[in-house]
Amino acid sequence: MKAVLLAAGEGKRLRPFFSRPKPLVPLLGLALIQRNILALRDCGIKEFIIITGYQAEEIEEYLGTGEKLGVQISYLHNAEWQLGNGVSAYTLRQNHFADEKYILMMADHVFEIDVIKSFLTAAQTLEAGEVLLAADRRLEQVYDLDECTKVKGQDDFALRLGKDLQDYNAVDCGLFIGSQALLDALGKAVSQGRYTLTDGVNLLAESRKVRLFFLEGNWVDVDDLESYKYAEKMLLKSLVPPKDGLISRTFNRPLSLRITKVLAKTAVTPNQITWCSFFVAVLSAICFAVVNPILAGLLTQFASILDGVDGEIARLKFMRSNYGGLLDAILDRYGDFLIIIGMTYAWYTAAADPLALGIGAAALTGIPLSMLFKEKFHALTGKPYIPEIHDGITRYLPANRDGRLFIIFLGGIFNLLPLALAVLAIITHLQAWWRLYNARRII
Amino acid sequence: MKAVLLAAGEGKRLRPFFSRPKPLVPLLGLALIQRNILALRDCGIKEFIIITGYQAEEIEEYLGTGEKLGVQISYLHNAEWQLGNGVSAYTLRQNHFADEKYILMMADHVFEIDVIKSFLTAAQTLEAGEVLLAADRRLEQVYDLDECTKVKGQDDFALRLGKDLQDYNAVDCGLFIGSQALLDALGKAVSQGRYTLTDGVNLLAESRKVRLFFLEGNWVDVDDLESYKYAEKMLLKSLVPPKDGLISRTFNRPLSLRITKVLAKTAVTPNQITWCSFFVAVLSAICFAVVNPILAGLLTQFASILDGVDGEIARLKFMRSNYGGLLDAILDRYGDFLIIIGMTYAWYTAAADPLALGIGAAALTGIPLSMLFKEKFHALTGKPYIPEIHDGITRYLPANRDGRLFIIFLGGIFNLLPLALAVLAIITHLQAWWRLYNARRII
Incomplete structure (x- = not known):
């Protein structure tokens, strides 16, 4: 036509x-x-x-x-x-x-x-x-x-x-x-x-x-x-995906949409924002490692907000690409890994507590499980895994990226790194095993 | 019809x-x-x-x-x-x-x-x-x-x-x-x-x-x-998937097909074999941690071989299921994580070398990247990512699971855990970044 x-x-x-x-x-x-x-x-x-x-x-x-x-x-x-x-x-x-x-x-x-x-x-x-x-x-x-x-x-x-x-x-x-x-x-x-x-x-x-x-x-x-x-308002509002997580919806989106409104008028591409979000995560990891948890926590949350902006610009300006989706997925994981390593390093060097290594390893391995599960589910069934629908009662666990980074943010600004790492370790693995158990029913 | x-x-x-x-x-x-x-x-x-x-x-x-x-x-x-x-x-x-x-x-x-x-x-x-x-x-x-x-x-x-x-x-x-x-x-x-x-x-x-x-x-x-x-021979031979990795094809399949031939005659299900492979990997991790690297290496390779059997039985007896695919993917990652943690623990407790922690963390974060990338690619494009085709020159890197576990096997039997961990860390991240670079072209 x-x-x-x-x-x-x-x-x-x-x-x-x-x-x-x-x-x-x-x-x-x-x-x-x-x-x-x-x-x-x-x-x-x-x-x-x-x-x-x-x-x-x-x-x-x-x-x-x-x-x-x-x-x-x-x-x-x-x-x-x-x-x-x-x-x-x-x-x-x-x-x-x-x-x-x-x-x-x-x-x-x-x-x-x-x-x-x-x-x-x-x-x-x-x-x-x-x-x-x-x-x-x-x-x-x-x-x-x-x-x-x-x-x-x-x-x-x-x-x-x-x-x-x-x-x-x-x-x-x-x-x-x-x-x-x-x-x-x-x-x-x-x-x-x-x-x-x-x-x-x-x-x-x-x-x-x-x-x-x-x-x-x-x-x-x-x-x-x-x-x-x-x-303008109508278009910006339409950028919020229906399957947004709780933290994303209530906390990140109001801010990311403001950034999007400004950046949309420039020539900045979604992939550049993805890289930018990654570098902010790297900065955050460094700040954790050099024991500046408050700044590190704030940077983590900023990376989380920017993580929404790339997709918003892509949808708003018809610039979506498979490559962008892939880049975002991999750089997000790297950002998460580095932040967890920075936090664990800070805890371990401060307290010389071997528990830091155990909890750090648990958090580090827990981090990619959410995406691994969702993408495998999608590839096997041809349908996306939507936490809001498929996760049942555990959809309230802040174990998706918006929730995880928010926990790190809180851990940073209140200087409670051991607690934040422990919570991350527990909820990510809990979610993974629950999803595996639940998958029998929904797949 | x-x-x-x-x-x-x-x-x-x-x-x-x-x-x-x-x-x-x-x-x-x-x-x-x-x-x-x-x-x-x-x-x-x-x-x-x-x-x-x-x-x-x-x-x-x-x-x-x-x-x-x-x-x-x-x-x-x-x-x-x-x-x-x-x-x-x-x-x-x-x-x-x-x-x-x-x-x-x-x-x-x-x-x-x-x-x-x-x-x-x-x-x-x-x-x-x-x-x-x-x-x-x-x-x-x-x-x-x-x-x-x-x-x-x-x-x-x-x-x-x-x-x-x-x-x-x-x-x-x-x-x-x-x-x-x-x-x-x-x-x-x-x-x-x-x-x-x-x-x-x-x-x-x-x-x-x-x-x-x-x-x-x-x-x-x-x-x-x-x-x-x-x-019997014809059916067993038909079970080898065309996109099999090098180690899998030359080393694992001849053994896994023998196991499949025996197990096919029993009521053992593919998912039971998946769990079995996971428990062997857990055993291997424990053996690494308690400093029995030879046994640990052998168990790792055995887990790798069993990792082929579940799929073979599933294809042979028409028992394939999405749930089985999901269970296999998640338990494989857990098995890998535990083995790497066991190896790192062994190295660090023996040498008290902080390098062990750095290399261990790098290996731990490198492990899930291959699957993350492949599944995201599949979900985005609707087509499976086939290392043999898409990886170009890096398809010879043993960074897929068969190759990674083989490196661990060698590291175990020759008691070269630091080297094995370093190799794993390097090739998994090298592969991830190369794939990301290469994706622009192939996606």
Whole structure:
């Protein structure tokens, strides 16, 4: 399926704040239109048609052929963009591709990626001659309801759309699956002097050809500074994975998201952050070894927070890679090992207690077991091991990385290294044996 | 697809050696027919029709409804089994299932499982009215060519079959995909007083309806004591995985296969062997700690050999399980950890050299990296990491488990624990960092 992005409008209300045309306004490190292209690319779409109007050259210059983004982009220009977005959409007739379906998206709308994925899945069942429109019926949580195009729907079909509709039960999210039928309707509307996309869609709605897809996730039409800030918040919030551990969710994420918000606007890559988190862990290990446990503990927690940032940037900027996943996994283990060795060294040199060596060895061997188990489970069953679901009662043990590093943090700032090491040794091995026992049931 | 197993014959030549009917003759822990049922079950076949003749009750009593094997078995009895196997196969008409295809197999033929898998794949392209016959054209390596039914083929079709055929280019392996057409041909042959399966197939061959599948793997018709022993050897040899490490292939497998040959005939489960291998590793660790390095080294190598047996038994007796894979992975790591700790303890208590602690910690942290990397790679890419392919030049580093335990074995018997630990520390970390560097290219 091809994607058609409408990027012809002027975006007056954002102009005072940005020197670029609205589709190129940067949001968390990506231009609005670039984010949509990358999101659609992640859904498997490789061919894009961008309809330009206002400041067309700047947009074409910025995106080029799409090669840098790993897609193919061609452009259609609508010199009469000021008439309305229906006229812009209608320029698509110049690049007509028979009755092939296409996804039509406003360049300046921002969606959580899962919304686009499920919309495309729903598109597969669309019948010939129909248009699919993403609509939101959760009116109480729609952002800036006044500005939205309202939809009066019945069953799964739109009856009527309009900005000033009084009787409505959903709003238009600016995301369509169109085909030749939509172009025909737009042509008819334009010939009648009605120039908005809504005008064309209304002609189809009259004959019950506009099927509604009620989305579940978040989206926003970035129109002014408030909606821009809302989009930032929404995207950052969407970065928290559902299987996050307790410490990560309550303690690390609020901080890592702030760091991500800053770093997203730079050219820093996720892998660079992974390395950075590793070096902070090395520093922490050295601080433990030279008996500065408070600083060491703080650095450990900082490494733990940074350990979230690489993934957040990767998801936010569509920079996920298998290599990044591998690098993160191995460097995390090295960081953990070095910190444990630093702590054990500090304890043993201070107290010359052989117990330090025993507990240190137990903690050192316990550390990799969680990942070993999870990855082996994944490789064997093809399904990820999710502690929150599979660990049963032991999911409350802080034996995953966020929890383990938090124990080290506490051990550092309260200068209780023997206790922290003992707790780590016990919970990691306890978790491993419990998982092994439990695996019989869940595998 | 259903499976039809011909188990009606007498098997005279094996009778002096076994007190059971031939399909129930035990081979490496499974009755011949049971092995075929389990192999077909592993290929996704759940419904079986067994055609009995000689000693039918014993066979029915042994296999029952198939519940214990996880399949459904029904029986057809041919009272006139002595006439020939064509008459036996023809009893299938009583359980006629329209034009559905079925796999027809001799109960006493033994195949490597991959042969059956590729045969079933080939069956998918069979056209209506055709029969697919597994044939072997590698005549120089066919076991007991004299006893085989020969096939004269042209292109991919059989022209003529017969035991005494002079002009032939393949042999019949006793594995068919049949349909109603085969039953019709058998009926016609029987009505003409020709009672073998070959007679029926020949009628189809005349009209070019017998398509040939030339198999690649090993198989044998278990008919006498020599072929029985050949089958044992063939199955044991097939247990060696293609991605075996160097030490495993050259040193461990010849020994582990001998142990497997003995244990397969008992009720010992793969998981019990996994535990056994772990306890031997614990013993080895204790021996290292109490300064008996020679015994400790020998025990380590024994644990390494046993580590192959669990998988061999699991594959041989169709007892593979995800839980077994997980148990093996975690207990192996524990075994390794304990052995390294035992060695480090021995070195440190003997020499009071802090270097022992450093090298010990390095070895301890290096040990799990190989598996961590491989499993993460598998989980991320969906493909297994195969050291022989992906490791490039470092595949010669003995840093996988077979190699690591061999180094410990050598360190033990030559009483060179510091050297063995240092080598382990170096190669495991070297491998991990090289893999990480190399991953950019291969992932």
